[in-house]
Amino acid sequence: MSENSVKTVKINTELTNVKLDNKMGNNKNNSSSEENKRKVTSGSGDSHIKVKSAIPRKRQELLKWYGWGYNDSYFKIDTRDNKGVVTFTGDRYLIGGKTLPHFASWVKEKFDVDLLEQPRVPDVPPSFPDTRLPDHVYEELGRISGTSRDGMDRYIRAHGQTLREMAYTRTNGFKRIPDAVVWPKTHDEVVEIVNLAGKHHFVIIPFGGGTSVSCAVLCPENEERPIVVLDTSDMNSILWLDKDTLLARVQAGIVGQDLEREMRSRGCTVGHEPDSYEFSTLGGWVATRASGMKKNTYGNIEDIVVQTKVVTARGVIERSCRVPRLSCGPDWEHVILGSEGCLGVVTEVTLKIRPLPPIVRYGSLVFPDFDSGFHFVREVARHRLQPASIRLIDNEQFLFGHALKAEASWASNLVDGLKKMYLTKLKGFDLKKLCAVTLLIEGTLEEVTDREKKLNTIAAKYGGIPGGAKNGEIGYTLTFVIAYLRDVAIDFNIVGESFETSVSWERAPLLCRNTVRRIRDECARRRLTHYLVSHRLTQTYDAGCCIYFYFAMKCIDANAVKIYEEIEEAARDEIVACGGSISHHHGVGKHRKKWYKGTVSEPGRMLLLSAKRTLDPDNIFALGNMDFDEYKVQSKL
Incomplete structure (x- = not known):
């Protein structure tokens, strides 16, 4: 990873004095009074920044109503001459507008599928269920905030992004x-809506970006009360930003890309960058205890959050002082972090922010096998030398990454050929075993140079060699594109999904081997012969790491999704048996309820139910996630 193998990006670090006044709502508690006393404004004199979101209220105008991502971004198949050549459309991603000459042959080899048909966009449902919300209640809601009973507005907010929901x-x-859907703009409007739910006995489902992969926002099918989705996307203002204290107060409905864009325009960053960053919201990150790809530098969401404001059926939860730490019993902020919408609505969050790093470098390393790469990553963590992002992919994902490589010039192909010869002939690497590490390093020039030098030294101990900056950048950003594959795969009878776990270092290799073996055994038992199972290590800690598994299979059975879920459940059983967690950052939802009690213990489960009884005795937030039985929660409480 020498200087010529790493991409360097210089960022303007001149910081303007942007401070914003919080005049939202009429809260009387000490914390809000403190914020109101700031009397700081932006250069334009606005009392706060109302962000123009990249995602419109009519989400279906920009985003797919039946799958992941933007309407203009998808894998387009050219069926001329029966070649099935694939191009990724649009210009939002690095591979946008480029032909992928290796993809069709990879799909044929892996799944025995010829890409000779254009994927079919599903038909919009001809009709939608009638609303159960009485007219007079709908009219009362309309006097508080924006509302809709339009069928598509309701339909697109009826789900997250699991395979089942798709x-x-x-x-x-x-x-x-x-x-119905409601769009409050302020904390006070949320208070009014929650009070109205108690008065008229309807259910509230908080909804952010709709990127959940745990069935968390799926409507309880046997719920007899009307269900109202509280879409937080209009609550996307930056209420104030203080560069002296490096803190910002932000409404919870802001989308990740909007938050980062606004911060960067002011010389700052939050640094929280999950794979769903383009569409997920700040409130959703809090509700699921999310993690981002750059958590090594900026922390997970619980490390970034200083204070939250949450509307529950019993009132507003907010600490009376905004301090870095306090010792007065259990931290109730952490009751909200990971509560998955079952206890209330997060409306405002005070966040740590950082000045933009002056240097951002991508890099990559190639190792002869996964074990060598694992030992490298483990030693990097032991010495606490992790860059902003460090991810290890296995051989299956390495080959998959090559399949998504865009066509290149003859000169580039020549260089690639020479690199391949160097790896296989001179270094003795087996192309069917080698793996790769992608790196993202941020900091001052001195810090970045020192870090890459130390990483190179450790890599050499385990046979690692530089793989180039461009490969590192492509590997990092490819994460944002992978989700688009699932939607096109379904049309070719390929169903697949990813799932993750957190595991201690000493158990990680065994967990990886056993989980892959378990999936293969389950496929063999069902006589499934064409499938992909791979894994990567995505986040590291002193005590362990996060492992992501990818599993996709060709299955022409009408119950393909059910079969997939049976195999995934068996894989999760194996993960738990090997000492792994049921989730690292995606939460529990309804999808992983089976393992909740075993994870937190019976007293832990009782504590969760007690919090529900205290904060939401009438089960207004009846999502049925974690251990809340969606039909019997009232009798439990």
Whole structure:
């Protein structure tokens, strides 16, 4: 990873004095009074920054209603001459507008599928269920905030992004969809809506970016009360930003890309960058205890959050002082972090921010096998030398990354050929075993140079060699594109998904081997012969790491999704048996409820139910996630 193998990006670090006044709402507690006393404004004199979001209220105008991502971004198949050549459309991603000459042959080899048909966009449902929300209640909601009972507005907010939910969208298979959507703009409007829910006995489902992969926002199908989705996307203002204290107060509905864009325009960053960063919201990060790709530098969401404001059925939860730490019993901020919308609505968050790093460098390393790469990553963590992002991919993902490589000039192909010869002939690497590490390093020039030198030294101990800056950048950003594959794969009878776990260092290799073996055994038992199972190490800690598994299979059975879920459940059983967690950052939702009690213990489960009884005795937030039985929660409490 020498100087010529790493991309360097210089960022303007001149910091302007942007401070914003918080005049949102009429809260009387000490914390809000403190914020109101700031009397700081932006250069334009606005009392706060109302962000123009990249995602419109009518989400279906920009985003796919039946799958992941933007309408203009997808894998387009050219069927001329029966070649099935693939191009990724649009210009939002690095591979946008480029032909992928290796992809069709990889799909044929891995899944025995010829890409000779254009994927079919599902038909919009011809009709939607009638709303159950009474007219007079809908009118009362309309006097508080924006509202809609439009069928598509409700339908697109009836789900997250699990394989099951995507199958439902294509077949109109939802047993329930929301009866109305509301868009509050302020904390006080949320208070009014929650009070109205208690008065008129309807259910509230908080909804952010709709990127959940745990069935967390799926409507409880046997819920007899009307269901109202509280879409937080209009609550996206930056209420104030203080560069002296490096803190910002932000409404919880702001989308990740909008938050980062506004911060960067002011010389700052939050640094929280999950794979769903383009569409997920700040409130969703809090509700799921999210983690980002650059957590080594900026921390997970619980490390970034200083203070939250949450509307519950019993009132507003907010600490009376904004301090870095306090010792007065259990930290109730952490009751909200990971509560998955079951206890209330997060409306405002005070966040740590950082000045933009002056230097950003991508890099990559190639290792002869996964074990060598694992030992490298483990030693980097032991010495606490992790860059902003360090990710290890196995051989299957390495080959998959090559399949998504865009066509290049003859000169580039020549260089690639020479690199391949160097790896296989001179270094003795086996192309069917080698793996790669992608790196993202941020800091001052001195810090970045020192860090890459130390990483190179450790890599050499385990046979690692530089793989180039461009490969590192492509590997890092490819994460944002992978989710688009699932939607096109379904049309070719390929179903797949990813799932993650957190595991201690000493158990990680065994967990990886056993989980891959378990998936293969489950496929063999069902006589499935064409499938992909791979894994990567994505986040590291002193005590362990996060492992992501990817599993996709060709299955022409009408119950393909059910079969996939059975195999994934078996894989998760194996993960738990090997000492792994049921989730690292995606939460529990309804999808992983089976393992909740075993993870937190019976007293832990009782504590969760007690919090529900205290904060939401009438089960207004009846999502049924974690251990809340979606139909019997009231009798439990």
